[in-house]
Amino acid sequence: MSAKITPMRSAAESALIDRFPAVKASLPGLASAREDAFAAFVAAGLPTRRNEAWKYTDLRAAMREAAPLAARPNDAEITVALKGPSPLARQGVVTLSFVNGHYVATAGTLPAGVSITPLAQALTDGHPLLGRIGALKLANGDLAMSLNTAFMTDGAIIHVAEGVTVDGPIALRFVTSGATAVATAARVLMVAEAGSQVMLVESHEGQGALAHQPNTAVEIIAGDKAVVSHVRLGLNSAGAVALSTLTADLGSETSLTSVNVALTGAVTRHQAFVRFSGGDARAQINGATLLSGTQHADSTLVVEHAAEPGGESRELFRTIIDDEASGVFQGKIIVQPHAQKTDGRMASNAVLLSENAAMYNKPELEIFADDVACAHGATCGALDDELLFYLMSRGISKAEAEALMIESFVGAAIDFIDHEPIRDILHGLVQDWLQARAARLNAGAPTVS
Amino acid sequence: MPAVQETIDQVKAIDVSEYKYGFITDVEMEKPAKGLTEDTVRYISARKNEPAWMLEWRLDAFRRWKTMTEPSWARVHYPEIDFQDIYYYAAPKMNGAPKSLDEVDPAILDAYKKLGIPLREQEILAGVEPQNRVAVDAVFDSVSVVTTFRAELAKAGVIFCSISDALQEHPELVRKYIGTVVPVTDNYYATLNSAVFTDGSFVYIPKGVRCPMELSTYFRINEKNTGQFERTLIIAEEGSYVSYLEGCTAPQRDENQLHAAVVELITMDDAEIKYSTVQNWYPGDANGKGGIYNFVTKRGDCRGKNSKISWTQVETGSAITWKYPSCILRGDGSRGEFYSIAVSNGMQQVDSGTKMIHLGKNTTSRIISKGISAGRSQNTYRGLVSAHRKATNARNFTNCDSLLIGNQCGAHTVPYIESKTSTATFEHEATTSKISEDQLFYCMQRGLSAEDATALIVNGFVKDVLQQLPMEFAVEAQKLISISLEGSVG
Numbered sequence: 001m002s003a004k005i006t007p008m009r010s011a012a013e014s015a016l017i018d019r020f021p022a023v024k025a026s027l028p029g030l031a032s033a034r035e036d037a038f039a040a041f042v043a044a045g046l047p048t049r050r051n052e053a054w055k056y057t058d059l060r061a062a063m064r065e066a067a068p069l070a071a072r073p074n075d076a077e078i079t080v081a082l083k084g085p086s087p088l089a090r091q092g093v094v095t096l097s098f099v100n101g102h103y104v105a106t107a108g109t110l111p112a113g114v115s116i117t118p119l120a121q122a123l124t125d126g127h128p129l130l131g132r133i134g135a136l137k138l139a140n141g142d143l144a145m146s147l148n149t150a151f152m153t154d155g156a157i158i159h160v161a162e163g164v165t166v167d168g169p170i171a172l173r174f175v176t177s178g179a180t181a182v183a184t185a186a187r188v189l190m191v192a193e194a195g196s197q198v199m200l201v202e203s204h205e206g207q208g209a210l211a212h213q214p215n216t217a218v219e220i221i222a223g224d225k226a227v228v229s230h231v232r233l234g235l236n237s238a239g240a241v242a243l244s245t246l247t248a249d250l251g252s253e254t255s256l257t258s259v260n261v262a263l264t265g266a267v268t269r270h271q272a273f274v275r276f277s278g279g280d281a282r283a284q285i286n287g288a289t290l291l292s293g294t295q296h297a298d299s300t301l302v303v304e305h306a307a308e309p310g311g312e313s314r315e316l317f318r319t320i321i322d323d324e325a326s327g328v329f330q331g332k333i334i335v336q337p338h339a340q341k342t343d344g345r346m347a348s349n350a351v352l353l354s355e356n357a358a359m360y361n362k363p364e365l366e367i368f369a370d371d372v373a374c375a376h377g378a379t380c381g382a383l384d385d386e387l388l389f390y391l392m393s394r395g396i397s398k399a400e401a402e403a404l405m406i407e408s409f410v411g412a413a414i415d416f417i418d419h420e421p422i423r424d425i426l427h428g429l430v431q432d433w434l435q436a437r438a439a440r441l442n443a444g445a446p447t448v449s
Numbered sequence: 450m451p452a453v454q455e456t457i458d459q460v461k462a463i464d465v466s467e468y469k470y471g472f473i474t475d476v477e478m479e480k481p482a483k484g485l486t487e488d489t490v491r492y493i494s495a496r497k498n499e500p501a502w503m504l505e506w507r508l509d510a511f512r513r514w515k516t517m518t519e520p521s522w523a524r525v526h527y528p529e530i531d532f533q534d535i536y537y538y539a540a541p542k543m544n545g546a547p548k549s550l551d552e553v554d555p556a557i558l559d560a561y562k563k564l565g566i567p568l569r570e571q572e573i574l575a576g577v578e579p580q581n582r583v584a585v586d587a588v589f590d591s592v593s594v595v596t597t598f599r600a601e602l603a604k605a606g607v608i609f610c611s612i613s614d615a616l617q618e619h620p621e622l623v624r625k626y627i628g629t630v631v632p633v634t635d636n637y638y639a640t641l642n643s644a645v646f647t648d649g650s651f652v653y654i655p656k657g658v659r660c661p662m663e664l665s666t667y668f669r670i671n672e673k674n675t676g677q678f679e680r681t682l683i684i685a686e687e688g689s690y691v692s693y694l695e696g697c698t699a700p701q702r703d704e705n706q707l708h709a710a711v712v713e714l715i716t717m718d719d720a721e722i723k724y725s726t727v728q729n730w731y732p733g734d735a736n737g738k739g740g741i742y743n744f745v746t747k748r749g750d751c752r753g754k755n756s757k758i759s760w761t762q763v764e765t766g767s768a769i770t771w772k773y774p775s776c777i778l779r780g781d782g783s784r785g786e787f788y789s790i791a792v793s794n795g796m797q798q799v800d801s802g803t804k805m806i807h808l809g810k811n812t813t814s815r816i817i818s819k820g821i822s823a824g825r826s827q828n829t830y831r832g833l834v835s836a837h838r839k840a841t842n843a844r845n846f847t848n849c850d851s852l853l854i855g856n857q858c859g860a861h862t863v864p865y866i867e868s869k870t871s872t873a874t875f876e877h878e879a880t881t882s883k884i885s886e887d888q889l890f891y892c893m894q895r896g897l898s899a900e901d902a903t904a905l906i907v908n909g910f911v912k913d914v915l916q917q918l919p920m921e922f923a924v925e926a927q928k929l930i931s932i933s934l935e936g937s938v939g
Contacts (some may be wrong), residue, residue, distance in 0.1 A: 155679070337856045352871030356838065361866035363877065370853035378866050381874035 029123030071101035072444030113164030205236025236265035250280025310342025471701025510643035718753030737796030740768025751783035793826035
């Protein structure tokens with residue numbers, strides 16, 4: 001009943017608190033921002049179910065131990081980590097690679113009008129955009145973001161000059177690797193100046209089953225009339241407790257498309273905080289999540305319409321849950337009093353494939369303006385029997401019919417990506433997931449249904 | 450698009466400054482000293498001549514309550530309540546319980562007359578439509594002053610009386626069921642209510658009986674600085690049916706008054722309870738001064754197979770409303786329904802909704818909620834739909850619409866949808882557009898525009914439900930039904 005109970009510090013909390021002074025001394029730059037963020041963490045602790053924003057993801061319970069902050073990898077470790085091909089980067093795509101949260105290499109040639117500075121270098125040498133990191137406070141005291149700010153080691157500052165149209169995506173490849181579990185804190189700031197057009201793709205890869213603890217944050221600041229496309233792919237290590245945050249500030253008449261595809265990781269949470277600071281902006285925020293085993297994935301979204309005309313936001317989250325996995329969608333659309341003419345539509349649909357799967361939906365609206373249209377819809381249930389029957393009556397096996405339905409269900413969220421090769425890669429990954437499911441079903445174990 | 454003019458006018462007609470029931474009745478009252486101690490609890494229990502177990506139950510609740518803190522999660526803001534500055538019991542002075550209406554203070558009868566509540570059975574019988582008879586339990590501050598048609602209901606085996614009378618006449622029934630739906634320690638206000646509840650209604654419908662008339666309770670807060678803590682308990686045995694309506698009003702006063710009720714409903718196999726509320730407590734003035742704090746715990750337990758509980762509420766009053774009528778769908782095949790229209794004006798704050806907890810197999814629930822905020826009010830829908838692992842084939846449909854009039858108010862929707870079984874199908878939506886294409890096509894084919902057709906279908910749906918309400922008490926409720934949600938913001 002009481003909200004004032006301060007739980008005892010967990011082992012992870014104590015470890016983080018003990019670690020901070022030494023880490024702070026060794027990390028360059030933004031000392032006061034780090035300290036403020038850390039103070040916020042000390043005051044609140046790791047979020048539990050008592051914390052409304054984390055109601056369905058008990059981070060304190062999931063993160064029993066705080067993995068040590070990863071040191072800069074040596075050359076041998078880098079070679080091992082980057083051995084395989086990146087799932088999203090293809091020939092000719094500018095790719096920045098990060099191993100355990102540290103920048104290691106850039107492949108490809110930077111297009112004209114784009115500058116990229118590794119964050120560690122920017123923090124040491126100074127950078128004109130450094131002051132904009134976290135300055136807009138879009139995440140509004142969120143704990144994952146506070147921890148990232150306190151511990152950020154490296155990352156990138158990307159600047160796209162006014163009016164520049166960047167051909168092809170800029171890829172960020174984050175790999176967590178090593179013999180023991182590590183924590184990482186990478187931070188990316190991308191400023192897309194007025195009228196520019198750019199696509200940013202991130203892949204988060206973790207090898208093996210270790211319980212790595214990556215915590216990444218990407219901030220996008222889009223100037224007036226900028227067109228930004230963003231894709232995030234979560235392929236964390238099987239045991240990972242992975243946090244990731246996207247913040248986006250939209251100037252007037254900007255357009256943002258962001259698609260998050262979450263596939264692996266024991267406990268993952270991707271959160272997006274999007275603010276419409278200029279009038280008449282447009283955003284499409286999507287999520288496609290496929291879960292099996294005992295995975296838990298959380299998609300949290302806050303969209304704030306803060307300008308007039310309020311612009312248009314569309315959110316589509318599709319979740320497939322198999323075995324004993326659990327999915328979470330928490331979405332909130334806020335319409336400020338002056339953000340008239342806002343048009344917001346949020347939908348979360350989940351399909352539960354197994355009897356013991358669980359889905360938690362919390363689609364919230366907070367509206368202070370009277371001339372707006374906001375809608376939210378949330379559904380969850382099994383695959384539609386009638387559709388299944390229709391397909392099977394045409395000679396398609398049950399397994400195939402299910403696969404077709406699942407593919408089209410999550411595909412709807414992926415199809416908003418304009419860039420065809422990337423879209424195809426993501427569809428391919430969904431098919432891989434379906435094949436793994438088919439293999440599990442054929443083996444007769446360990447599914448529960 | 451913004452609200453249409455017609456809606457704006459209709460909402461204005463029930464604005465806080467138009468409150469019609471703000472008069473004060475001057476009667477001599479009996480009340481103990483202000484404040485809340487164990488002695489207050491003992492006083493209330495003694496005053497009602499309660500059995501010893503009831504006093505123990507109350508004292509236990511009081512001790513628990515002292516260890517609890519007020520909940521702060523709702524989207525409502527108010528200054529801290531001084532629980533020692535409230536009268537916990539206030540009853541009109543009478544020499545013993547009134548044996549007939551003639552013994553009741555004429556001033557009180559006059560008050561009910563002004564409110565339009567028929568208390569004299571013969572007057573009601575003389576009415577034009579005898580089939581529309583309604584039995585009334587009239588609660589004035591802390592006590593029930595009269596319950597009509599008791600004798601006639603008794604012929605059908607129905608027990609309808611105040612909970613104080615029930616504790617005298619049927620203590621075994623009260624003891625068996627009280628606190629089994631809303632446990633003593635359920636929440637801060639329910640626990641407070643368990644300690645100091647004064648009156649309310651008790652209804653028992655025996656097996657196989659369809660209650661021959663509508664039952665209703667009319668709650669009136671009259672005395673200054675008093676809190677009203679009512680407790681209502683309705684039990685519908687196997688195969689029975691009852692429809693129950695409650696109405697609430699209070700005088701216009703500058704200070705806030707607390708109303709913390711607990712309502713428990715229990716349905717056995719195949720039974721049905723229809724519970725309707727027309728809540729019109731004094732909402733405070735246009736600047737938010739005065740008004741009732743309505744902190745209410747209402748819960749129904751569908752214990753039996755194929756039983757049904759339906760909540761219908763029309764909420765226009767109260768400075769603050771904090772109320773979530775819920776259904777625990779325990780019996781296989783049971784059904785819960787929640788229909789709500791909440792209109793907030795002035796500085797009112799509404800945080801209301803429902804919980805549908807699916808535990809049994811093949812349980813179904815439906816939630817239709819309309820919130821309209823005007824002035825500087827805040828209107829929140831907060832709801833939970835959950836399916837337990839064993840609740841196979843559970844189904845829920847939720848539709849909540851909100852409408853804002855002006856840009857100084859707010860509308861909020863906080864639904865929680867938790868599904869732990871793949872066979873459950875939950876749908877939640879908050880638009881007026883997602884109605885049946887077939888119906889829309891049918892209407893449009895007959896020459897209606899898409900908007901008119903949508904309004905017709907959405908309003909028609911809710912009207913269907915609300916028009917079943919015994920509406921003789923609340924003219925404004927009928928006005929509300931006609932309010933169109935054109936311009937709904939979602």
